[in-house]
Amino acid sequence: MASLTGTLTFLINPSLDQHTAQKEEQLVHIRAHFNYDPEEDIYIPCKELGISFVRGDILHIINQDDPNWWQAYREGEEDQALAGLIPSRTFQEQREIIRHTLMAEGKDGAKGKKSKCNSCGRKHNKKNQKRKLYSSTGEDLDAEEILTYEEVALYYPQPNRKRPIVLIGPPNVGRQELRERLMETYPDRFGAAIPHTSRPRDDNEMDGKDYHFVPRHVFEADIIEHKFVEYGEFEKHLFGTSLEAIRQVVSSGRICVLNLHPESLRVLKASDMKPYILFVAPPNIDKLRQLRLSQGVIKVSDEELTEIIEKGRELEETYGHFFDHIITNFDLDRTYDELRGVIDQLEVEPQWVPAHWVT
Known part of the structure; x- marks a missing residue:
């Protein structure tokens, strides 16, 4: 090639076959906003098939047919033989709504036991008022998000x-x-x-x-x-x-x-x-x-x-x-x-x- 003259044109041809390309198009990529450990999940159908992740991990979803459990890979682990199970968005949202509701009811119960005069003695930070x-x-912006x-x-x-x-x-x-x-x-x-x-x-x-x-x-x-x-x-x-x-x-x-x-x-x-x-x-x-x-x-x-x-x-x-x-x-x-x-x-x-x- 060093001895060639004139214009050289390089043609880059992707090596993906049609099946692989279609599989890639079907992937959905998500970032997790919560920590998950299948060993601590009593609802997962099979703990051995679950995959753990932490907030910020990138997950690649290959199947969303089940309304409660998606099949996914973690970023960098796409070459594994089997995908793992993670809770679907809807299922996780339902669990979080229940958890927030129980927490709110617990807080309301705790407030009812306190003296009402506690709020009257609240101190205001003058420095923060400046x-x-x-x-x-x-x-x-303080409202809780799921x-x-x-x-x-x-x-x-x-x-x-x-x-x-x-x-x-x-x-x-x-x-x-x-x-x-x-x-x-x-x-x-x-x-x-x-x-x-x-x-x-x-x-x-x-x-x-x-x-x-x-x-x-x-x-x-x-x-x-x-x-x-x-x-x-x-x-x-x-x-x-x-x-x-x-x-x-x-x-x-x-x-x-x-x-x-x-x-x-x-x-x-x-x-x-x-x-x-x-x-x-x-x-x-x-x-x-x-x-x-x-x-x-x-x-x-x-x-x-x-x-x-x-x-x-x-x-x-x-x-x-x-x-x-x-x-x-x-x-x-x-x-x-x-x-x-x-x-x-x-x-x-x-x-x-x-x-x-x-x-």
Whole structure:
């Protein structure tokens, strides 16, 4: 071939035969949003045929004929001789509804035994009243959802349309430091969405660079039109991150790095941004103390450290179905290297994303 001249044309012919191609078309790909162990399931017809999985696993469904039990493979195990059984979406939803109902009845019974005057002594945290965070959709984001499966499809990276990176985690876990390091080290590769505010512009500030300064009535009109991923009020002024500000970074060819409140994930995932959501989890209490020292915090109590850890567990339990990847921040340098590796991989390898993103 080295001695040939002129134009060479290569014809790539798929090796799949017709039967294999039809089988592939019949597959349904889903991401699990709950943990499942057939050994603990008293309803499964045959425990030996059940397959276990954890939240976030990709499952390939080959048969849905049975209304209660689907036949499936876990990602990477498609070459097994037999598929395994998993509960169908409808069956799992029914079980979850019953479980939630029993839990609610148990809570109501417990409340009835308590003194009614307990609620009168509730303390309000004045610090939390200074800044209010709102959902840009106005929905009740605390309502419980029945999470079973989500249909997914492979998304191939697009060089001219980088997926935004969203860092989620409890306060003081190192998200801000990681974000700043990415943008300071690679300013041409990463960018920040310029926030909006209704406060007056200071003399040393530039509109469109430090903030997008808009009158309050304009800001409020944009809220009504759901133009913000999230917004809040601080000292009687509105602040927010708009979808358009994120879109501007993406249009520039850079990766938009965001630190958002987890309640904002619903709005962002429903947009056309195709975000990649990474959870920065706190380590154990000893490693967390070392991390806080590296951040310049000299005195930190065990209560403060425990609160960070508990908040991290709460976020993972409530919003874990949104997370694409989890990094435990034992050390900022090591976590930064891992984060950068995840982003590098994200730009060259296909990822499983919600199916409606690629249709």
